[in-house]
Amino acid sequence: xxxxxxxxxxxxLVNCVAVTMDQxxxxxxxxxxxxxxxxxxxxxxxxxxxxxxxxxxxxxxxxVIPGIIDAHNHLIAGGLMLNNVMLFxxxxxxxxxxxxxxxxxxxxxxxxxEGGGWIECxxxxxxxxxxxxxxxxxxxxxxxxxRLFGMAVVNxxxxxxxxxxxxxxxxxxxxxDRDAAGVPTGILRDGAQGLVRRxxxxxxxxxxxxxxxxxxxxxxxxxxxxxxxxxxxxxxxxAYQKAREAAALPLRVTMMPAWHGLLRxxxxxxxxxxxxxxxxxxxxxxxxFGPVKMAIDGGLGSRTALLSWPLLDGSRSQVPLRLDxxxxxxxxxxxxxxxxxxxIHCCGDVAQDRAVAALAATAPFGRERWRHSIIHxxxxxxxxxxxxxxxxxxxxxxxGFIHVEGDLYFDIAPExxxxxxxxxxxxxxxxxxxxxxxxxxxAHYNPFLGMHAAVTRRTARGRSLGEAECVSRLEMLRLFTxxxxxxxxxxxxxxxxxxxxxxxLAVLSEDILTIPDARIKELEVVLTVVGGRVAHSTLT
Numbered sequence: 179x180x181x182x183x184x185x186x187x188x189x190x191l192v193n194c195v196a197v198t199m200d201q202x203x204x205x206x207x208x209x210x211x212x213x214x215x216x217x218x219x220x221x222x223x224x225x226x227x228x229x230x231x232x233x234x235x236x237x238x239x240x241x242v243i244p245g246i247i248d249a250h251n252h253l254i255a256g257g258l259m260l261n262n263v264m265l266f267x268x269x270x271x272x273x274x275x276x277x278x279x280x281x282x283x284x285x286x287x288x289x290x291x292e293g294g295g296w297i298e299c300x301x302x303x304x305x306x307x308x309x310x311x312x313x314x315x316x317x318x319x320x321x322x323x324x325r326l327f328g329m330a331v332v333n334x335x336x337x338x339x340x341x342x343x344x345x346x347x348x349x350x351x352x353x354x355d356r357d358a359a360g361v362p363t364g365i366l367r368d369g370a371q372g373l374v375r376r377x378x379x380x381x382x383x384x385x386x387x388x389x390x391x392x393x394x395x396x397x398x399x400x401x402x403x404x405x406x407x408x409x410x411x412x413x414x415x416x417a418y419q420k421a422r423e424a425a426a427l428p429l430r431v432t433m434m435p436a437w438h439g440l441l442r443x444x445x446x447x448x449x450x451x452x453x454x455x456x457x458x459x460x461x462x463x464x465x466x467f468g469p470v471k472m473a474i475d476g477g478l479g480s481r482t483a484l485l486s487w488p489l490l491d492g493s494r495s496q497v498p499l500r501l502d503x504x505x506x507x508x509x510x511x512x513x514x515x516x517x518x519x520x521x522i523h524c525c526g527d528v529a530q531d532r533a534v535a536a537l538a539a540t541a542p543f544g545r546e547r548w549r550h551s552i553i554h555x556x557x558x559x560x561x562x563x564x565x566x567x568x569x570x571x572x573x574x575x576x577x578g579f580i581h582v583e584g585d586l587y588f589d590i591a592p593e594x595x596x597x598x599x600x601x602x603x604x605x606x607x608x609x610x611x612x613x614x615x616x617x618x619x620x621a622h623y624n625p626f627l628g629m630h631a632a633v634t635r636r637t638a639r640g641r642s643l644g645e646a647e648c649v650s651r652l653e654m655l656r657l658f659t660x661x662x663x664x665x666x667x668x669x670x671x672x673x674x675x676x677x678x679x680x681x682x683l684a685v686l687s688e689d690i691l692t693i694p695d696a697r698i699k700e701l702e703v704v705l706t707v708v709g710g711r712v713a714h715s716t717l718t
Contacts, residue, residue: 185212187227196242198675199660211681214709241689245403245682247662250615257389263293266622270302275315282316294324299586309364327620328480329367340374386417398714401684401703404430408471422465432468432666457517473523483526506536519549527557534562567609578621578628584637597644613665614657630699681710
């Protein structure tokens with residue numbers, strides 16, 4: 179076999195400590211890149227690849243990791259929020275009011291004011307906001323601020339436009355909060371949010387493409403180079419394609435098409451896949467289709483996870499399902515016949531057990547191309563763990579929930595159950611693949627919040643959700659890199675620093691493997707490389 183010299187490097191990163199995320203978890207000190215691929219990681223070979231045309235960046239010993247793959251991120255919704263009012267980490271209701279006033283001053287008369295990213299436990303007042311809070315800040319514009327999951331708060335003007343008053347009946351799949359006198363408080367739960375959504379102006383395609391660019395640029399600041407977007411609608415897919423054609427898609431996106439909408443009153447769920455004309459894997463290395471997205475239940479913070487055990491108040495969610503549990507095998511078989519793996523939202527153990535059993539009954543697991551997954555997987559049973567490991571069904575998990583809304587859980591569920599919430603160690607010990615993401619807009623997109631939570635199991639207020647489920651830092655990094663690539667069917671192409679892999683990299687402000695635990699969530703990214711090009715840099 180003849181010697182094949184390393185091609186001339188277009189970019190070289192030297193004097194670094196790169197965590198490769200290969201199977202040996204090896205480390206290298208230099209990386210040579212030609213066009214969009216890594217061509218060498220051996221320091222002498224990197225040196226030989228450098229020419230007078232190579233851009234050489236001396237990283238001064240900084241840590242390099244593969245570009246972060248957010249395995250569950252509603253990127254378009256995130257961009258829309260970033261372009262409006264984002265309430266993550268806002269400490270009090272007066273601070274919310276101040277942001278609403280500021281945004282209102284920028285809007286034309288009568289325009290809707292939108293935003294989100296709040297949860298009641300983040301506020302000093304430790305209560306839900308109401309229409310009165312919003313009326314005080316913005317009485318003229320209709321206002322709608324989405325909670326992290328399961329509800330929204332609107333002002334009086336929005337209630338009036340939606341025709342919601344004391345005599346408005348609750349929709350079958352939602353509820354309208356009311357005060358002691360029966361007057362709506364502005365809190366709309368689950369399907370009741372649709373009463374307001376239907377009177378809001380529809381999103382234009384240009385709104386979505388602007389949101390894509392806004393979110394992508396922000397994510398690159400945090401080293402996020404790839405996103406798996408679950409539940410993409412036909413309009414959203416068109417917006418992604420428009421952004422791709424306009425060279426306005428600076429990171430990689432795997433689209434999980436939405437198989438269904440929420441169950442309509444008295445109607446059947448019609449698969450959208452019949453009309454797509456493509457199947458999983460269609461696209462290129464920047465924009466492609468991944469598994470199809472399905473969903474069963476709600477979440478823990480909204481008390482809508484389908485559980486086998488009661489919550490602290492004695493209730494047990496009987497939330498109307500988004501899928502007919504008795505037809506799961508039919509749905510899964512139909513998706514696979516059309517060439518699609520399935521990622522299915524299951525928060526409660528009952529939902530997860532039923533989904534895993536249906537996958538086991540229908541999936542042709544002998545084919546390596548399938549990338550089935552349980553999304554969220556809060557409380558897996560032993561049976562679910564064993565079946566997932568045996569059939570290589572992954573879990574797409576969001577450890578950042580521990581940080582963002584974990585403090586709320588102590589008022590909802592027994593503490594011994596919380597110590598098994600999103601049990602990373604249990605999944606890994608059982609041999610289940612785990613890919614991590616943020617679930618922006620249901621949690622902050624900052625990946626280091628999720629990384630900190632995976633390693634420490636600590637909430638925003640420092641409470642523990644069970645140290646037995648903590649993982650090591652190297653294990654944590656794999657969840658946010660190589661395992662995300664597997665989930666999107668791109669293992670062998672990205673998620674690892676090695677010859678032949680896409681040159682997607684993040685350079686960190688400190689060494690994530692050695693700094694104190696508390697500093698993980700304070701990490702910054704000083705350089706992001708996507709496809710061999712510098713996409714973000716604060717280096718001088």
